Amino acid sequence: MIGQVQKFGKSHSFYDIYERKGEGEQSTHYCPGCGHGTIQKLIAQAIDDLKIQDRTIFLSPVGCSVFAYYYYDTGNIQCSHGRAPAVATGVKRTVKDAIVISYQGDGDLAGIGMTEIVHAANRGEPITVFFINNAIYGMTGGQMAPTTPLGRKTLTTPFGRDRDRDGMPMGMAELMQAIAAPVFIERCSVATPKELLKTRKAVHKALQNQIDGKGFSFVEILSPCPTNWGMTPVDARTWMDQQMTLLYPLGNFRDAVVQQEEQPAEHEVPLWLDDEALVELLKGASDVPVMRMEPLSETQRVKIAGFGGQGVLSAGELVATCGMSEGLAVSWLPSYGPEMRGGSANVSVTLSMDEVGSPLVDHPNVLLVMNGPSLDHFEDQVVEHALVLVNSSIVTRKVRRTDVRTIYIPATELAQEAGLVSAANVVMVTAYLLISKAIPLDTLKRCIPLVLRKKAFLEKNLSLVERTMVYLQENGMV
Amino acid sequence: MGKRLMKGNEAAVHGALMGGCTHFFGYPITPASEISQAAAYYFTAAGRTFLQAESEVSVINMLYGAASAGARVMTASSGPGIALMGEGLSYLAGAKLPSVVIDMQRAGPGLGNIWPEQSDYNMVVKGGGHGNYSNITLTPASAQEMFDFTRKAFELADKYRMTVFILSDAYIGQMMEPVEISGPVLHGQRKDWAVYGDAQSRENLISSIYMSPALQRKHNEELQHTYRQVEQEVVDYELYMADDAEIVFVAYGIVARICHSAVHALREQGIKASLLRPKTVFPFPKNVVEDFAKRRIPLAVVELSSGQMADDVSLAANGNVEVFRYLTMGGETPTVAELVASVQRDMATLGSRRSS
Structure with a gap:
C-alpha cells in the first residue's frame, strides 16, 4: 500500500x-x-x-x-x-x-x-x-x-x-x-x-x-x-x-482518464483464424482448375507492351492464367517501379510444356503492341516468324519487318463499340490466343472472371471476346 | 490441389502464415514493399499481427521483442534496410532468438536502383552486423520456392535458434508463377527459454552480454558449434543435368533460371553444360563444388555482383579447376545468348590450354 x-x-x-x-x-x-x-x-x-x-x-x-x-x-x-x-x-x-x-x-x-x-x-x-x-x-x-x-x-x-x-x-x-x-x-x-x-x-x-x-x-x-x-x-x-x-x-x-471507446465497425479486428479458415483465406476463390490440353506447338515467349493504364500487365496475367488452367508451365514478369507510373509498361509471359527456365523474354516469338513506342522498342527484338499483333487504333505506322507474321486489329475501337473504354487488352489477348491456337476459346472465357478486377463488367467482356472472334473470322484471320 | 498464380512476394506471405508466423513488422522499400503490403492484408485478416514500424531499426527490434516473447516473427526489406538492421541482427544472433528476414536484393551501393542484384551476399551470408555469427540463408528461384522456403524457415529458425534469411531478388519477387498452397499449417511451440510474462518463464533472461571473457568465449564457441551442426544438416542444392557435365554453372535466384535455359541452349550447341543451384548459401554446398573441382570439371559462377558468391566457390574449388566468373552489376541480367557465348569462348580457350 x-x-x-x-x-x-x-x-x-x-x-x-x-x-x-x-x-x-x-x-x-x-x-x-x-x-x-x-x-x-x-x-x-x-x-x-x-x-x-x-x-x-x-x-x-x-x-x-x-x-x-x-x-x-x-x-x-x-x-x-x-x-x-x-x-x-x-x-x-x-x-x-x-x-x-x-x-x-x-x-x-x-x-x-x-x-x-x-x-x-x-x-x-x-x-x-x-x-x-x-x-x-x-x-x-x-x-x-x-x-x-x-x-x-x-x-x-x-x-x-x-x-x-x-x-x-x-x-x-x-x-x-x-x-x-x-x-x-x-x-x-x-x-x-x-x-x-x-x-x-x-x-x-x-x-x-x-x-x-x-x-x-x-x-x-x-x-x-x-x-x-x-x-x-x-x-x-x-x-x-x-x-x-x-x-x-x-x-x-x-x-488522463481514458474512456474505452468502441471501435467503429469497419475497423473491427478480425479474430484469430484456425488452421482450416486460414488455409481457406490463403487459397482464395481463384483456384484454377487444371485441365489437360493439346500439346503446344512451340513454347510461347510473349511480350506485351503499351502505355501504363492500357491493361498491359493484366493482359499478361490473363494469358498466364489461361496457360496455367491448361496445365502448362507459366511465368509472368512485369516491368515495374517508377517507370510504371504514367510511362510505358511491358510484361513477359512464357507458356511452356516443360518447366520455365528464364522468365525473361529477350527475343519474343509473340509480340502484342498496344502503342507506337512499344512497336519501336520491341520490333527488332522478335525472332524470325514471330507473331506480331498491332493495335491499329493507336499505332499509326506499319511493321517494317518482313520476316514476321503481322496482324493489325483496331482493338481500342472494338472495345469502345462494346461499351468498354479500356478493354483493348482483352481484344488483343483474344486475337493472339485464337490466331496462334495456343489456348482454346472456352478456356479463355473460363479464365476472364478469375483475372477481371471489376466483376460488374464480366458480361460485357465476354461479349467482347465473341465480337473479336467474329471480327477475326470476317477478316479471314482465323 | 489447385494452384494460384501469384507473385513471389505474395507467395512469401502465404508461406509465412502456413509456417506459423504470427507477427510481421515492416517498413516500405522497393522492391520489397509488396511483401509488407500482402502481410498487412493477410496477417490482419487472419487475426495475426502486422505493424508498420517507424524505421528498419525499429522493425528489427520489434522482431527481437516478439521473438523474446516466443512468437514466430518476420520482416522483409531490401539492401539499404537490411544494412540498417545490422546491429539488431547481431543482437538476435547473440541472444539466440529465432527470426525470419527476407532480403529482396536491389542494386547498390548507396541508393543504387530498384533492379535486381545479388550484392547483399556478403552482408547476409557472412553476418553483416558485428561479432562472429552466421545466418541460415535460403535462396529461392521461383514463386513456389518463395512459398516453400519461407514456410520452412520458421521451423529452421526455431530448431537452431537463429535468424533465417530468404535471400532473393527483385525479379523472383515480382514474377508471377503458379503456386501450390501446400502442407499443414505449422505452429511454434512454447519455448522453455522465452519470456512470456508468467510464473513458468519468470527465471528466463534474454541477453547477449557475458561480462566475463571466459563466458563470452564459451558463448561464442557454442554459437560456432551450432553453425557447424547447421552445415551438416541444412545444406541443400539442386544439380541439373550434371551426370555428364563438361562445365557446371553455379548460380542462385533469378540467375539460376537464366542458366537453366543456357544449359539447354549450350547442349544444342554440343557443349554438355550443367547447373549447380545452391538452395542454401549458408550453409554453402562446398562439398559439391569440391567434388567437381577434384574431377577437373570447370565451374562458371554467374552472379549479379562483383563475385561475392564466386569467392566461396573459388575457396571450395581450392585451385583444382578453373572457376570462370560471369558477373553483371547495376540491375542488368545476362541473356542466355551472352552466357552461351561466354562458355563457348572459355571452353575453347581451356581446350587449347589443356591440349598444349
Whole structure:
C-alpha cells in the first residue's frame, strides 16, 4: 500500500542473492550515491504491492542500468541502445497480459533512441517507461547527454556545454506532452525524501495504468550521478534540488482518464483464424482448375507492351492464367517501379510444356503492341516468324519487318463499340490466343472472371471476346 | 490441389502464415514493399499481427521483442534496410532468438536502383552486423520456392535458434508463377527459454552480454558449434543435368533460371553444360563444388555482383579447376545468348590450354 513504508528487507521482486552478477553477489554494481538503486527499489516495491511479479517483463537498456536483470526476479530482456520501446512493442503485442517495463537512461532514450520513444508513445503502446535523467552518459564514463545543462563540463565538453555548438538541454516530459496518445506523464526526483514519496506514487500509478490497460505511461525521474558530476552524494542531491529542477521542473504533466471507446465497425479486428479458415483465406476463390490440353506447338515467349493504364500487365496475367488452367508451365514478369507510373509498361509471359527456365523474354516469338513506342522498342527484338499483333487504333505506322507474321486489329475501337473504354487488352489477348491456337476459346472465357478486377463488367467482356472472334473470322484471320 | 498464380512476394506471405508466423513488422522499400503490403492484408485478416514500424531499426527490434516473447516473427526489406538492421541482427544472433528476414536484393551501393542484384551476399551470408555469427540463408528461384522456403524457415529458425534469411531478388519477387498452397499449417511451440510474462518463464533472461571473457568465449564457441551442426544438416542444392557435365554453372535466384535455359541452349550447341543451384548459401554446398573441382570439371559462377558468391566457390574449388566468373552489376541480367557465348569462348580457350 502506498504510504506504508516498508522499512526492512528486500522486495520479493529482487533476487535474494545476485547470482547473475558473479563477484559481490550481495551488493549492486552502482556507485555510492547513485540514484538507480533507489529508483529500482521503488519499482520493485510497486511490483510487489501490485502483485505483478510473475507478469512483469523488465527491459534493461544500454547504460548503467544494463545490468538491471542482475537484480529483478522477473522476466528480463536486455535491449540494444535506445531501442527498448521498439522491443517493448514487440513483446506487448505478443503477450498482452505481460506488464512490460522499459527502463531507460537519458543517452539511451533522449539521444540514440529518440525515434523509438516518440513513435511508441504516439502509438500509445500500453507499456510503462521509466526515464532516468541524470544529465550525463554514465556507463561510458561521463560524456555529454542531450539533457546535460549548458556550461556543464563533461569528457566531451571539456570547456562546458555550448548552446551554439551543442544545442539546448532537452526536456523529454515536455516533448511527450506534445503527443496526444500518452495517458500519464510526470517528472519526479529522488533528491529529497519528500520528492522520493512523490516518485513512489508516480511509479505505482504508471504500473497501475498498464494493469488497467489504459495506455502509454511515462515517468521521468531526475537522478544523481555523483561520480560523473564530480560531487559528493550529498552535494549532488543538493544541486539537483536547487538547480536541476529549474531546468527540469517537477510535476504531473498529464493524468488522463481514458474512456474505452468502441471501435467503429469497419475497423473491427478480425479474430484469430484456425488452421482450416486460414488455409481457406490463403487459397482464395481463384483456384484454377487444371485441365489437360493439346500439346503446344512451340513454347510461347510473349511480350506485351503499351502505355501504363492500357491493361498491359493484366493482359499478361490473363494469358498466364489461361496457360496455367491448361496445365502448362507459366511465368509472368512485369516491368515495374517508377517507370510504371504514367510511362510505358511491358510484361513477359512464357507458356511452356516443360518447366520455365528464364522468365525473361529477350527475343519474343509473340509480340502484342498496344502503342507506337512499344512497336519501336520491341520490333527488332522478335525472332524470325514471330507473331506480331498491332493495335491499329493507336499505332499509326506499319511493321517494317518482313520476316514476321503481322496482324493489325483496331482493338481500342472494338472495345469502345462494346461499351468498354479500356478493354483493348482483352481484344488483343483474344486475337493472339485464337490466331496462334495456343489456348482454346472456352478456356479463355473460363479464365476472364478469375483475372477481371471489376466483376460488374464480366458480361460485357465476354461479349467482347465473341465480337473479336467474329471480327477475326470476317477478316479471314482465323 | 489447385494452384494460384501469384507473385513471389505474395507467395512469401502465404508461406509465412502456413509456417506459423504470427507477427510481421515492416517498413516500405522497393522492391520489397509488396511483401509488407500482402502481410498487412493477410496477417490482419487472419487475426495475426502486422505493424508498420517507424524505421528498419525499429522493425528489427520489434522482431527481437516478439521473438523474446516466443512468437514466430518476420520482416522483409531490401539492401539499404537490411544494412540498417545490422546491429539488431547481431543482437538476435547473440541472444539466440529465432527470426525470419527476407532480403529482396536491389542494386547498390548507396541508393543504387530498384533492379535486381545479388550484392547483399556478403552482408547476409557472412553476418553483416558485428561479432562472429552466421545466418541460415535460403535462396529461392521461383514463386513456389518463395512459398516453400519461407514456410520452412520458421521451423529452421526455431530448431537452431537463429535468424533465417530468404535471400532473393527483385525479379523472383515480382514474377508471377503458379503456386501450390501446400502442407499443414505449422505452429511454434512454447519455448522453455522465452519470456512470456508468467510464473513458468519468470527465471528466463534474454541477453547477449557475458561480462566475463571466459563466458563470452564459451558463448561464442557454442554459437560456432551450432553453425557447424547447421552445415551438416541444412545444406541443400539442386544439380541439373550434371551426370555428364563438361562445365557446371553455379548460380542462385533469378540467375539460376537464366542458366537453366543456357544449359539447354549450350547442349544444342554440343557443349554438355550443367547447373549447380545452391538452395542454401549458408550453409554453402562446398562439398559439391569440391567434388567437381577434384574431377577437373570447370565451374562458371554467374552472379549479379562483383563475385561475392564466386569467392566461396573459388575457396571450395581450392585451385583444382578453373572457376570462370560471369558477373553483371547495376540491375542488368545476362541473356542466355551472352552466357552461351561466354562458355563457348572459355571452353575453347581451356581446350587449347589443356591440349598444349
